[in-house]
Amino acid sequence: EQYSRIEVRSSTRGRPHNKSDNASLSTPYERLVLGICIFDLFFSLGWSLGPLPGPEGYLPWSKGTIATCTFQGFLIYIGFASFAYNAMLMILFVLVIRYDISPKRLGKIEPVMHFISITYYLVTSILGLVWEVYGFAGSVCLVAAYPNGCELPELNLKCMRGGKHVSVFESWVTMFVFTAWVIIIVVCSIIVGGTVLQRFYRSRRYDFQATGNDNNRKQKPGQLGARTNAIWKLSKNPLDWFQTTQWLAGVGLFFLPLQGFFNFLIFMRPRFMNIRVQFKDRGMFFALKEATWYPVSSPQERQNR
Numbered sequence: 001e002q003y004s005r006i007e008v009r010s011s012t013r014g015r016p017h018n019k020s021d022n023a024s025l026s027t028p029y030e031r032l033v034l035g036i037c038i039f040d041l042f043f044s045l046g047w048s049l050g051p052l053p054g055p056e057g058y059l060p061w062s063k064g065t066i067a068t069c070t071f072q073g074f075l076i077y078i079g080f081a082s083f084a085y086n087a088m089l090m091i092l093f094v095l096v097i098r099y100d101i102s103p104k105r106l107g108k109i110e111p112v113m114h115f116i117s118i119t120y121y122l123v124t125s126i127l128g129l130v131w132e133v134y135g136f137a138g139s140v141c142l143v144a145a146y147p148n149g150c151e152l153p154e155l156n157l158k159c160m161r162g163g164k165h166v167s168v169f170e171s172w173v174t175m176f177v178f179t180a181w182v183i184i185i186v187v188c189s190i191i192v193g194g195t196v197l198q199r200f201y202r203s204r205r206y207d208f209q210a211t212g213n214d215n216n217r218k219q220k221p222g223q224l225g226a227r228t229n230a231i232w233k234l235s236k237n238p239l240d241w242f243q244t245t246q247w248l249a250g251v252g253l254f255f256l257p258l259q260g261f262f263n264f265l266i267f268m269r270p271r272f273m274n275i276r277v278q279f280k281d282r283g284m285f286f287a288l289k290e291a292t293w294y295p296v297s298s299p300q301e302r303q304n305r
Contacts, residue, residue: 028092028110035085035117043079046072047140054136058148062136066161069141073134074125076142080178081121087181088113090188098195124173131165143170268292275302 025031053072054062064072095101095109128134128143135144145151145162272291278299279286290302 028106029089031110032085032089032092032113035114036082036089039079039082039085039117039121041079042075043082046075046079049140051136051139054141055146058136066135066146069136070129070132070134072141073137073143074129076140077128077134077174078121078125080174081117083178083181084117084121085113087184087188088117090185090192093192094188097192120177124169127173128169131169132161133166133169135162135166143174278302 053064
């Protein structure tokens, strides 16, 4: 929320405020989040189908064909563009928060972010169709040869689909680039977090020098330690929770599609909180309904409903 406010202020700096500034998709932040949400739909839809589109015979609940498996693999793969958009969003935060880039320069950079995120996965997803690399990969259809394992020389199986293209597509086209997005997200998060903390403590130091009072800087003793201990207890023996890979696959099938839901919550929270502040007497349900169904309404329109 703090990042989005900083970005909105930077995007509208230097020009008079008008009604269109409150419109949806009026800032680079909102347009990049829209890209995340769109491709999350593809990713979540593909994962939510689970093993059902897989060809019959792989798992008891696989009821599909090679065509349905290819369709699911295509959906999931093109949904990986949401991770690219996440990386671009973090780069945007660095540019705005760390380097205070001007809206004019930001307007030249933003189209490049959309071009990279969309073009790469659109082109490579079509390449996957041409190379026939979409197949049943254990719990869902993604990148796998048909029949499974035929690309391995020691099994001495003839590949009907994928073949030697599978290892290239999986290792370099998919995982290498995906790892690059993760690294970008982590590095940008560190830069943004360090910048915010540096400015925060600098401002607190100035406040302390001005007032001679540092009571606000005191932390509750043991608060951080208690949280750390709780997390440690939950993660000490994670293998005890899952005795079989089927449980792990089930957890993945449940949580991965939810990332679109959590992105939706992150995107809607600033508007929800703003409505809560403006209409304190209307309740939480009213704020949730307005933020979800009427995101660009004016305060007067909300008051009349």
